[in-house]
Structure formats: structure tokens, C-alpha cells
Amino acid sequence: MQLTIIGAGAIGGTIGAHMIRAGHDVLLCDADPAHVEAINRDGLSIEGPVENFTVRARAVTPDGLPERLGRVAIAVKSHHTDQAAELVRDRLAPDGYLVSFQNGLTADRLSAVVGAHRLLVSFVNFGADVLGPGRIMQGNIGTFRVGEPTGGEITPRVRELVEALPYAVATGNIMGFLWGKEAYGAMLYAGAVSDLSIADSLEAPEWRPLMLGIAREVLAQAPVKPEGFDGFDPDDLEGSLDRLVTFNRNSAKSHSGIYRDLMVRRRKTEVDDLLHDLSGPLTTHTGQLIKAIERGERTCEVANLRLLAAYERAERLGRPLDAVVTLFPAPPRAPEDPCTACRSPSRT
Numbered sequence: 001m002q003l004t005i006i007g008a009g010a011i012g013g014t015i016g017a018h019m020i021r022a023g024h025d026v027l028l029c030d031a032d033p034a035h036v037e038a039i040n041r042d043g044l045s046i047e048g049p050v051e052n053f054t055v056r057a058r059a060v061t062p063d064g065l066p067e068r069l070g071r072v073a074i075a076v077k078s079h080h081t082d083q084a085a086e087l088v089r090d091r092l093a094p095d096g097y098l099v100s101f102q103n104g105l106t107a108d109r110l111s112a113v114v115g116a117h118r119l120l121v122s123f124v125n126f127g128a129d130v131l132g133p134g135r136i137m138q139g140n141i142g143t144f145r146v147g148e149p150t151g152g153e154i155t156p157r158v159r160e161l162v163e164a165l166p167y168a169v170a171t172g173n174i175m176g177f178l179w180g181k182e183a184y185g186a187m188l189y190a191g192a193v194s195d196l197s198i199a200d201s202l203e204a205p206e207w208r209p210l211m212l213g214i215a216r217e218v219l220a221q222a223p224v225k226p227e228g229f230d231g232f233d234p235d236d237l238e239g240s241l242d243r244l245v246t247f248n249r250n251s252a253k254s255h256s257g258i259y260r261d262l263m264v265r266r267r268k269t270e271v272d273d274l275l276h277d278l279s280g281p282l283t284t285h286t287g288q289l290i291k292a293i294e295r296g297e298r299t300c301e302v303a304n305l306r307l308l309a310a311y312e313r314a315e316r317l318g319r320p321l322d323a324v325v326t327l328f329p330a331p332p333r334a335p336e337d338p339c340t341a342c343r344s345p346s347r348t
Contacts, residue, residue: 002025048252072092089113103181129257151175187214190211192269303333
């Protein structure tokens with residue numbers, strides 16, 4: 001199969017490397033010139049506990065894309081969706097299609113550019129991180145599903161694509177998997193306001209009401225039947241926490257991509273899409289904290305989880321009693337204790 005992957009980072013790069021190794025014709029496209037240069041010079045390396053290998057690969061920056069594209073995958077962060085889709089608008093062949101390897105509910109935005117009849121959607125839940133130009137760490141193997149966004153029939157093009165992709169399975173309810181991921185993802189956003197690992201934030205008893213509350217808040221908005229994956233079961237959220245702890249403890253990727261965006265790569269997260277796609281008080285409080293961290297007004301620490309847990313208790317226990325008038329947003333928090341920062345050296 002020939003496939004052009006726009007976004008050759010953690011997910012797009014991992015998928016592309018596996019496909020190239022299997023003999024498929026893959027063109028990688030990425031906005032980072034250093035990453036593109038390293039891939040063309042040294043190949044693309046997959047490292048970590050799953051496998052270690054390097055493939056010779058072709059990579060271009062967006063201005064180097066061919067004028068005509070057949071099959072295209074988009075694997076960029078959700079807030080770069082529109083920009084990536086525009087790269088495809090006038091290039092997609094009449095019999096070509098676009099598949100999303102993204103988090104979030106981006107199908108409507110992509111179909112507005114290429115047409116709903118030329119869009120496939122996937123759900124990806126393996127963990128990976130970019131280590132540096134041309135190097136990606138694959139932390140584990142997770143669920144990978146592909147389907148038509150309208151659901152129902154598993155079409156020939158879905159079957160063809162699944163045959164070429166690593167770990168992929170066809171499904172007739174791809175949007176159900178994405179809505180399940182929205183609920184799990186909301187828990188990851190909540191945990192990412194702290195410096196705890198994914199497993200630690202899901203396991204500790206003091207955070208469990210928060211994690212259950214935000215997941216229920218998301219699932220209540222799902223227009224389709226949410227699907228389970230990798231220990232997450234929308235019909236057994238309490239049991240899901242223990243299973244998700246096990247799943248994440250077995251991964252070399254200890255922290256979410258959200259946390260890495262905030263504290264390692266120091267770049268914008270996908271939180272605007274979270275707040276656009278979902279409503280509800282816990283989602284909103286979590287999103288506001290993430291945005292405060294992005295602005296440098298707060299940092300990732302357990303104090304933020306304590307604040308979210310207090311919001312959850314107020315919503316769950318106080319609202320039904322009409323005991324809550326208003327909940328104040330989180331104030332800016334200095335990265336150091338102000339008393340410590342101002343203390344005279346002679347008194348320490």
C-alpha cells in the first residue's frame with residue numbers, strides 16, 4: 001500500500017515505521033525540519049520495550065508534498081487539524097481517501113475539507129513519545145481500530161487499510177471507540193495537572209472519585225454506544241481504574257502526552273478541543289487548570305489534583321443540597337513557596 005502520513009511524530013512515525021518495515025510505500029511529512037532531515041539522513045528508529053529497529057524512510061516538510069495524493073493519514077495534534085487538512089484539500093485524488101490517526105472528535109472538520117465519503121477514522125491507544133529527531137520510543141501495544149465514521153458496514157477500503165497497518169482491527173462502531181477514549185482522555189487530562197504518572201493518578205484512592213466523576217460526565221454526552229479497550233469498560237468504570245493501572249504500569253510511557261506537552265516539550269496541548277467537544281463542570285475545571293499551566297500561571301503538581309478533587313466533592317455533594325453558590329477558578333500559583341523564596345539566607 002502507498003500511504004502519505006502527515007505528522008510523523010509519536011503516533012504517525014510509529015505507524016509509518018512499522019508499515020515501511022512490512023514493505024509498504026510510505027511518505028512521511030512533518031513540520032519539524034530537524035526531524036525530517038534526521039529521517040532522510042539516518043532513517044527512522046523505533047526504540048523501547050516493544051521493539052528496536054530502524055527503517056530507511058522518505059520524509060518531507062509540508063512544502064515538499066506531491067501535487068497528487070492517493071491515500072493520506074493525518075496524525076497531528078487536534079489543534080493542527082485544519083492546517084493539516086488544507087494540505088490535502090487540492091491534492092487528494094478522486095479515488096483517494098483520508099484517514100485520521102488523531103485523538104479527539106475531528107471527523108466533522110476533516111470531512112468538511114475532503115468530503116464525508118472520502119474519510120476513514122481510527123482509534124489509536126498505544127503509547128509512544130518522540131525522543132529526538134528521527135527517534136521514537138514505543139512504550140507498549142494498545143488497541144488500534146479503523147472504521148467508517150458513519151458506522152455499520154466494514155467496507156473493502158477499511159479491510160484493505162487494516163491489512164497494512166500494525167495491530168489494527170476493523171470495527172463497525174469507530175465513533176464508539178473515540179467516545180470511550182474521550183472519557184479515558186478526560187481522566188488523563190485530570191491526572192496531567194499533577195506530576196504523577198498515569199498509573200499513580202488512577203490508583204490513589206483520594207483521586208478516584210474525581211476520575212470516576214469526570215469519566216461519567218463525558219460518557220453521559222456520548223451520542224453513540226461507547227466501546228471499551230485496554231481495560232477501560234464504560235459499563236464498569238470502578239473496575240476500569242484497576243485495569244487501567246495495570247495497563248499503564250506495563251507501559252514504558254509513564255506520563256501522558258498532555259503532561260509531556262506541558263512540562264517536557266513546553267508546547268500547547270489539545271485542551272481547546274477538549275473544551276470545544278465536551279461540556280460539564282469537571283471537564284471545564286480541568287481544562288481551565290491545563291490552560292493556566294500552559295500560560296505559566298501554575299505548574300504540574302499534586303496541589304492541582306487536590307483542587308480538582310475539591311471541585312468534584314462540591315459538585316457531587318454540595319450541588320444537590322443547594323450548598324454551592326459559586327466555585328472560584330484556580331488562582332495563579334508561584335512555582336516556589338513565596339515564604340521560602342523571600343526568606344533571608346541568614347534565617348535558613
